[in-house]
Amino acid sequence: MRVGLFIPCYIDQFYPQVGVATLQLLEKLGCEVVYPPDQTCCGQPMANSGFGHLTHGCNDLFIKNFSGFDYIVAPSGSCVLHIKEHLHGEGDASAKQAAGGAGSKHPDGGEHPDGGADIAGKIFELVEFLTDILKIERLDAAFPHKVGLHQSCHGQRGLHLAQMSELMAPPFSKPERLLSMVKGLELTGLDRLDECCGFGGTFCVTEEAVSVKMGKDRVADHIKHGAEFITACDMSCLMHMEGILRRHKSTARVKHIAEILNSQ
Amino acid sequence: MSSREAILDRIRGNQPEHRELPVAPEGGMAGADTISQFVSALEGIGGAVYIIPGPDHIASIVRGRYPEARRIIAGIPQLAALGENPATVADPHTLEDVDLAILPAHFGVAENGACWISEKQMIERALPFITQHLALVLPADAIVPDMHAAYERIAALDSVEPYGFATFIAGPSKTADIEQSLVLGAHGPASLTVFLLDERLPEAGYF
Amino acid sequence: MRPHNNHTDHAALAAIFNRDEPRVDWHDQTLWWVRRKRDVAASKVPEWEQLREAASRIKDNVLSHLSGYLAQFEEAAMRNGVKVHWAADAAEHNAIVYSILQRHRVDRMVKSKSMLTEECGLNEFLHEKGIDVVDTDLGERVVQLAGEPPSHIVLPCIHKKKEEIGEIFHEHLGTPSGNADPKFLTHAARLHLREKFLTRRVALTGINFAVAETGEFVVCTNEGNADMGAHLADVHIACMGIEKLVPERRHLGVFLRLLTRSATGQPITTYSSHFRRPRPGQEMHVVLVDNGRSVHLGRPDFRNSLKCIRCAACFNTCPVYRRSGGHSYHTAVGGPIGSILSPNFDREKNADLPFASTLCGSCSNVCPVKIDIHQQLYKWRQVIVREGYAPVVKKAAMQTMNWVLSNPGLYHAAGKTGRWFLLHVPFAVNNGLNAWYRQREMPEPPKQSFGEWYKKNKHE
Numbered sequence: 001m002r003v004g005l006f007i008p009c010y011i012d013q014f015y016p017q018v019g020v021a022t023l024q025l026l027e028k029l030g031c032e033v034v035y036p037p038d039q040t041c042c043g044q045p046m047a048n049s050g051f052g053h054l055t056h057g058c059n060d061l062f063i064k065n066f067s068g069f070d071y072i073v074a075p076s077g078s079c080v081l082h083i084k085e086h087l088h089g090e091g092d093a094s095a096k097q098a099a100g101g102a103g104s105k106h107p108d109g110g111e112h113p114d115g116g117a118d119i120a121g122k123i124f125e126l127v128e129f130l131t132d133i134l135k136i137e138r139l140d141a142a143f144p145h146k147v148g149l150h151q152s153c154h155g156q157r158g159l160h161l162a163q164m165s166e167l168m169a170p171p172f173s174k175p176e177r178l179l180s181m182v183k184g185l186e187l188t189g190l191d192r193l194d195e196c197c198g199f200g201g202t203f204c205v206t207e208e209a210v211s212v213k214m215g216k217d218r219v220a221d222h223i224k225h226g227a228e229f230i231t232a233c234d235m236s237c238l239m240h241m242e243g244i245l246r247r248h249k250s251t252a253r254v255k256h257i258a259e260i261l262n263s264q
Numbered sequence: 265m266s267s268r269e270a271i272l273d274r275i276r277g278n279q280p281e282h283r284e285l286p287v288a289p290e291g292g293m294a295g296a297d298t299i300s301q302f303v304s305a306l307e308g309i310g311g312a313v314y315i316i317p318g319p320d321h322i323a324s325i326v327r328g329r330y331p332e333a334r335r336i337i338a339g340i341p342q343l344a345a346l347g348e349n350p351a352t353v354a355d356p357h358t359l360e361d362v363d364l365a366i367l368p369a370h371f372g373v374a375e376n377g378a379c380w381i382s383e384k385q386m387i388e389r390a391l392p393f394i395t396q397h398l399a400l401v402l403p404a405d406a407i408v409p410d411m412h413a414a415y416e417r418i419a420a421l422d423s424v425e426p427y428g429f430a431t432f433i434a435g436p437s438k439t440a441d442i443e444q445s446l447v448l449g450a451h452g453p454a455s456l457t458v459f460l461l462d463e464r465l466p467e468a469g470y471f
Numbered sequence: 472m473r474p475h476n477n478h479t480d481h482a483a484l485a486a487i488f489n490r491d492e493p494r495v496d497w498h499d500q501t502l503w504w505v506r507r508k509r510d511v512a513a514s515k516v517p518e519w520e521q522l523r524e525a526a527s528r529i530k531d532n533v534l535s536h537l538s539g540y541l542a543q544f545e546e547a548a549m550r551n552g553v554k555v556h557w558a559a560d561a562a563e564h565n566a567i568v569y570s571i572l573q574r575h576r577v578d579r580m581v582k583s584k585s586m587l588t589e590e591c592g593l594n595e596f597l598h599e600k601g602i603d604v605v606d607t608d609l610g611e612r613v614v615q616l617a618g619e620p621p622s623h624i625v626l627p628c629i630h631k632k633k634e635e636i637g638e639i640f641h642e643h644l645g646t647p648s649g650n651a652d653p654k655f656l657t658h659a660a661r662l663h664l665r666e667k668f669l670t671r672r673v674a675l676t677g678i679n680f681a682v683a684e685t686g687e688f689v690v691c692t693n694e695g696n697a698d699m700g701a702h703l704a705d706v707h708i709a710c711m712g713i714e715k716l717v718p719e720r721r722h723l724g725v726f727l728r729l730l731t732r733s734a735t736g737q738p739i740t741t742y743s744s745h746f747r748r749p750r751p752g753q754e755m756h757v758v759l760v761d762n763g764r765s766v767h768l769g770r771p772d773f774r775n776s777l778k779c780i781r782c783a784a785c786f787n788t789c790p791v792y793r794r795s796g797g798h799s800y801h802t803a804v805g806g807p808i809g810s811i812l813s814p815n816f817d818r819e820k821n822a823d824l825p826f827a828s829t830l831c832g833s834c835s836n837v838c839p840v841k842i843d844i845h846q847q848l849y850k851w852r853q854v855i856v857r858e859g860y861a862p863v864v865k866k867a868a869m870q871t872m873n874w875v876l877s878n879p880g881l882y883h884a885a886g887k888t889g890r891w892f893l894l895h896v897p898f899a900v901n902n903g904l905n906a907w908y909r910q911r912e913m914p915e916p917p918k919q920s921f922g923e924w925y926k927k928n929k930h931e
Contacts, residue, residue, distance in 0.1 A: 057877025200829025452695025
């Protein structure tokens with residue numbers, strides 16, 4: 001199985017260890033992993049700020065880099081969701097605008113990507129790739145610490161990595177299932193199971209006061225329940241919470257789930 | 265062009281293509297525990313419930329619960345001794361000093377403890393709201409499981425005697441507007457007592 | 472008088488709100504508790520998710536036949552003896568209400584909760600005409616006396632502490648200073664407002680649902696104030712947005728099961744009053760208000776927001792709303808639903824609102840009529856930027872970002888430079904101009920990017 005590794009821009013630049021862990025984990029589980037060197041970004045920061053019309057360059061680059069793989073895997077729920085819902089190639093945007101934004105219906109409810117169509121079908125976030133495609137039942141990993149799981153919103157509500165507390169539906173959690181396979185790991189609880197951490201892309205600086213307050217509250221919830229590490233499928237959430245933890249000189253640290261699942 | 269025409273024109277031009285109505289949920293069937301569900305729902309929202317064999321028992325319960333009630337309106341023929349039962353009220357403002365109104369209701373709803381009462385039963389629309397305390401009387405077997413069944417019942421009642429006004433009453437009036445502290449007794453009655461009449465009950469005692 | 476804060480944007484107003492952290496915690500926890508009550512109530516209805524689907528589809532049907540249903544409602548209402556008026560906009564709505572008051576030579580009235588009248592600025596309009604309007608919903612009366620707009624469409628004074636309410640009542644109702652007991656204050660309000668109900672001849676109410684089939688309309692309250700007003704008044708005026716219809720009376724079963732559980736976690740409001748005919752001798756009026764809704768109906772991406780039944784479940788679940796307060800939204804209906812409705816009314820004034828969100832998606836899940844709120848927030852952002860309402864600085868930054876990210880060589884160089892600065896000249900980045908840095912540490916710059924590591928350690 002040939003997997004194209006998509007490493008989000010801020011992981012590439014600031015948290016390369018998450019990329020390394022992802023690659024090593026996938027190879028351990030039998031995948032042939034290729035990292036297209038010319039990849040940059042999925043375009044989400046611009047699109048979420050209302051500048052979706054500027055993302056053609058990113059989109060075309062993405063399609064160019066990631067065509068021809070069996071699967072594309074990324075250690076980021078929000079980036080994968082964005083690609084799934086909003087990736088479309090050069091010729092499509094004007095057609096969509098002419099249609100008055102009607103677009104065609106995609107099962108996800110997002111726009112139907114032409115040119116990126118096969119990519120939307122092949123791209124997976126790391127956790128769901130492990131549980132749904134590789135269907136792993138056990139993991140050779142150890143991380144003997146108290147770990148709090150942060151349910152990053154886009155992965156949870158967009159990719160359905162875990163059940164949402166607002167829905168009257170049976171609970172499940174793919175990240176939790178994988179974490180339960182890690183030896184010595186003790187999952188700590190939360191008062192509010194799936195409240196947003198407040199990162200939200202450019203929101204983190206345009207609405208700095210609310211963003212930080214949300215992050216502080218998330219962190220406090222984890223610490224109240226004894227977490228030594230906070231983990232998540234999205235490094236952006238963790239980067240935001242880490243910034244707060246370190247400013248408050250907390251002993252608690254963040255660790256991306258890829259690193260935990262790859263720990264020996 | 266009138267506003268009406270302009271608005272309807274614009275709507276006609278902008279409304280989307282036909283979307284089918286869903287199949288309406290059907291009313292649940294009254295089961296063994298419909299009455300106890302009703303009782304627990306109503307008690308949970310601050311109402312009091314008595315299950316009694318017949319209206320004769322109401323007077324003594326009412327005198328016990330509302331010893332200071334001076335002006336009582338009892339809109340039920342068997343309770344003539346307890347209070348007034350005017351056929352009509354000329355001016356609703358004259359009801360301002362009613363302490364207790366005892367009125368019949370058509371049916372109750374188990375899922376939320378609500379009772380459906382229509383205009384004729386109220387004597388005057390303002391009465392169930394302006395009275396300081398309210399009591400409703402209905403047959404125990406007139407409790408439907410849920411709101412879907414309720415509207416089926418309302419349709420049947422309405423075809424016989426259409427209402428100009430009717431309401432669901434679920435408990436005493438209340439508010440939680442001050443720091444989410446629940447206070448019973450806002451602008452409507454400060455208490456609600458429901459009497460469920462069950463003829464099968466023995467006379468020698470009541471629940 | 473109720474001024475709206477429309478001269479600064481959500482981010483600025485929210486920053487002010489966040490200066491008092493304990494108060495933010497209190498506001499946040501209170502509303503989170505309301506959201507949890509909703510969860511408990513919903514969990515007791517096994518078919519909850521099917522009810523949401525049914526409600527959503529009934530409203531889809533209503534929007535697709537809105538003109539027909541409105542005509543049907545009008546005909547039935549008129550047959551019932553109700554006078555039906557049509558208002559194209561807020562000004563016409565206000566004028567219609569005023570003309571009814573004038574005709575009856577009345578200069579005072581009672582009003583129960585109606586977000587529509589809030590949207591139309593009715594109170595201010597009537598005040599200028601010398602009409603005294605008393606809001607009879609307890610929370611609305613509190614904010615009316617305080618001279619503020621409501622901060623929540625169901626819990627109008629949720630932003631006020633009981634001590635503050637006690638002071639307001641002391642000033643305006645003569646209650647003892649320092650008394651903050653909710654029971655005592657509520658009773659004081661009961662007496663104060665009872666006098667208004669008994670002496671005023673005109674009552675105005677909102678409408679929760681209007682039934683096209685029968686021409687009746689439903690008003691839901693816990694307090695009984697709508698009924699106290701209407702049944703004692705010679706004239707009952709009921710106002711509604713044109714979208715608040717249901718096709719048949721039986722559909723009320725679906726909506727009444729969803730509304731209050733979603734709003735406050737109760738199975739139903741104390742009173743769900745069905746008005747069909749005026750009382751003998753009474754005049755009953757219904758005012759149907761457009762005010763931009765018919766235009767909004769024509770927007771495929773955004774028309775779903777017209778399904779809203781004003782339950783405020785989206786407010787209670789929104790982590791941003793809880794920590795910024797309703798007044799930060801500077802519009803009659805704020806919160807998540809307001810952020811997708813208000814840009815329709817005034818693009819420029821409300822351009823900031825769709826950005827007051829992290830797009831977490833919780834709102835869409837609690838919405839009883841399945842409005843795709845978070846997706847509409849995203850789409851509004853695209854519209855607002857395309858129409859030129861994005862701040863110039865942001866636009867420039869985004870264009871730079873696009874240029875860099877479309878170009879691998881540039882991207883690698885920029886990344887390396889950024890990391891170099893963080894490592895060697897941190898104060899160039901970690902300073903007062905950096906909004907991130909105000910309350911958070913910047914990430915530690917690694918020695919090499921993932922791309923550089925891969926190049927060194929892996930084959931091509």
